[in-house]
Amino acid sequence: MAPPEGPRAPLEFGGPLGAAVLLLLLPATMFHLLLAARSGPARLLGPPASLPGLEALWSPRALLLWLAWLGLQAALYLLPARKVAEGQELKDKSRLRYPINGFQALVLTALLVGLGVSAGLPLGALPEMLLPLAFVATLTAFIFSLFLYMKAQVAPVSALAPGGISGNPIYDFFLGRELNPRICFFDFKYFCELRPGLIGWVLINLALLVKEAELRGSPSLAMWLVNGFQLLYVGDALWHEEAILTTMDITHDGFGFMLAFGDIAWVPFTYSLQAQFLLRHPQPLGLPMASAICLINAIGYYIFRGANSQKNTFRKNPSDPRVAGLETISTATGRKLLVSGWWGMVRHPNYLGDLIMALAWSLPCGVSHLLPYFYLLYFTALLVHREARDERQCLQKYGLAWQEYCRRVPYRIVPYIY
Numbered sequence: 001m002a003p004p005e006g007p008r009a010p011l012e013f014g015g016p017l018g019a020a021v022l023l024l025l026l027p028a029t030m031f032h033l034l035l036a037a038r039s040g041p042a043r044l045l046g047p048p049a050s051l052p053g054l055e056a057l058w059s060p061r062a063l064l065l066w067l068a069w070l071g072l073q074a075a076l077y078l079l080p081a082r083k084v085a086e087g088q089e090l091k092d093k094s095r096l097r098y099p100i101n102g103f104q105a106l107v108l109t110a111l112l113v114g115l116g117v118s119a120g121l122p123l124g125a126l127p128e129m130l131l132p133l134a135f136v137a138t139l140t141a142f143i144f145s146l147f148l149y150m151k152a153q154v155a156p157v158s159a160l161a162p163g164g165i166s167g168n169p170i171y172d173f174f175l176g177r178e179l180n181p182r183i184c185f186f187d188f189k190y191f192c193e194l195r196p197g198l199i200g201w202v203l204i205n206l207a208l209l210v211k212e213a214e215l216r217g218s219p220s221l222a223m224w225l226v227n228g229f230q231l232l233y234v235g236d237a238l239w240h241e242e243a244i245l246t247t248m249d250i251t252h253d254g255f256g257f258m259l260a261f262g263d264i265a266w267v268p269f270t271y272s273l274q275a276q277f278l279l280r281h282p283q284p285l286g287l288p289m290a291s292a293i294c295l296i297n298a299i300g301y302y303i304f305r306g307a308n309s310q311k312n313t314f315r316k317n318p319s320d321p322r323v324a325g326l327e328t329i330s331t332a333t334g335r336k337l338l339v340s341g342w343w344g345m346v347r348h349p350n351y352l353g354d355l356i357m358a359l360a361w362s363l364p365c366g367v368s369h370l371l372p373y374f375y376l377l378y379f380t381a382l383l384v385h386r387e388a389r390d391e392r393q394c395l396q397k398y399g400l401a402w403q404e405y406c407r408r409v410p411y412r413i414v415p416y417i418y
């Protein structure tokens with residue numbers, strides 16, 4: 001269906017040209033990182049030591065494994081859930097329903113993998129398949145995004161996202177046209193955002209740990225730390241799965257290549273970069289340094305979880321005793337903004353905690369290479385950009401009240417710095 005006439009959302013990511021560049025640049029970056037992590041020099045910048053041929057990228061075994069993985073996660077999504085949550089109100093005043101069983105999917109996956117390993121499944125062989133797996137994941141993301149683009153052509157106008165209806169096919173393919181594409185109860189965006197990629201990420205980490213044990217007798221302390229920290233992060237996201245329903249990815253952004261590729265390919269294959277690096281570039285790590293890194297991760301997690309939980313509690317029930325004493329600003333929409341507690345420190349305290357954790361994930365890899373710090377650099381850029389997008393949306397939603405909030409809480413992410 002044709003998009004509605006009238007003022008359109010401003011183009012993001014540099015418009016169609018930026019979207020076209022990112023369509024190629026994102027997969028190219030992911031392959032560069034995968035190749036660099038396994039090469040001797042492990043250079044973040046500069047060309048990779050060697051380029052793989054098609055035979056290194058294409059493997060029917062990897063395709064089968066990938067399809068089995070997607071099938072398993074889809075089946076776990078369809079299992080009875082402990083709760084069914086309602087999403088935010090949509091343009092047509094309806095609310096979608098979402099199963100809350102992500103943590104259950106993580107536990108069941110762990111049990112199945114455990115059973116598989118005790119029955120002889122060679123988990124340590126997975127690191128050798130990362131390249132062909134990333135290749136099929138990228139192909140899947142392209143084909144899937146094409147399907148989503150076509151599906152959006154027949155969706156009602158009220159189902160389209162504000163951002164992906166520019167009329168330019170490349171831009172709309174990249175950003176996504178339909179807000180919540182689904183078939184019956186199966187919500188593609190919600191499924192992809194939390195299941196195959198996030199759970200795949202910790203499975204890849206675990207396989208790298210197993211491989212390291214096979215190569216060197218036991219996993220290194222650095223590998224344990226990276227695995228532990230990232231498992232905590234993924235477990236936390238799935239435990240608080242319902243919170244995802246209020247993020248801009250679910251409520252504002254369409255489902256197109258950016259999120260599809262980001263969720264199913266970028267997250268598992270680039271977020272596991274530190275563990276990939278450690279497998280080929282073992283790093284000595286003493287107990288005092290390991291303890292300091294654990295402390296940094298704990299501080300980051302404390303801020304991240306504290307800020308996210310405070311906002312979620314407040315949004316669910318402002319008179320909850322845990323948040324009732326906090327200072328607020330009233331807005332014309334009837335909703336209030338927190339102006340003390342975590343949200344009175346900076347305007348995005350949860351991003352600050354997330355960035356501190358990102359630093360703790362890279363530190364076990366030492367300081368000899370820049371490559372393991374890629375996540376920290378990319379994530380800083382992502383969150384600065386995301387923060388600017390969120391501010392624009394909040395200014396539109398809350399107008400003067402948002403300006404007052406910005407006046408009272410002048411720093412965005414890092415107190416007294418940014």
Ligand SMILES: NC(=O)C1=CN([C@@H]2O[C@H](COP(=O)(O)OP(=O)(O)OC[C@H]3O[C@@H](n4cnc5c(N)ncnc54)[C@H](OP(=O)(O)O)[C@@H]3O)[C@@H](O)[C@H]2O)C=CC1
Nearest residue numbers: 247248308311336337338339343348350351354386390394
């Ligand atoms: N690892 C990764 O790759 C990524 C991780 N993340 C993490 O995911 C989490 C969610 O992030 P994200 O969705 O970007 O955004 P936030 O959880 O920060 O949500 C922003 C929204 O919170 C509400 N809000 C803002 N200020 C206040 C206030 N003072 N009082 C009350 N409500 C307020 C507004 O929505 P409203 O008023 O409508 O409620 C605003 O739109 C974060 O912890 C982030 O770090 C995010 C992206 C990528």
Ligand SMILES: CC(C)CCC[C@@H](C)[C@H]1CC=C2C3=C(CC[C@@]21C)[C@@]1(C)CC[C@H](O)C[C@@H]1CC3
Nearest residue numbers: 026193236237247249258259261262263266267
């Ligand atoms: C490929 C592009 C450069 C950008 C892709 C962005 C996606 C990878 C991220 C967009 C928002 C995300 C969120 C998470 C993971 C990364 C993506 C999908 C979380 C699920 C991570 C865990 C947190 O607790 C919640 C996050 C919500 C947003």
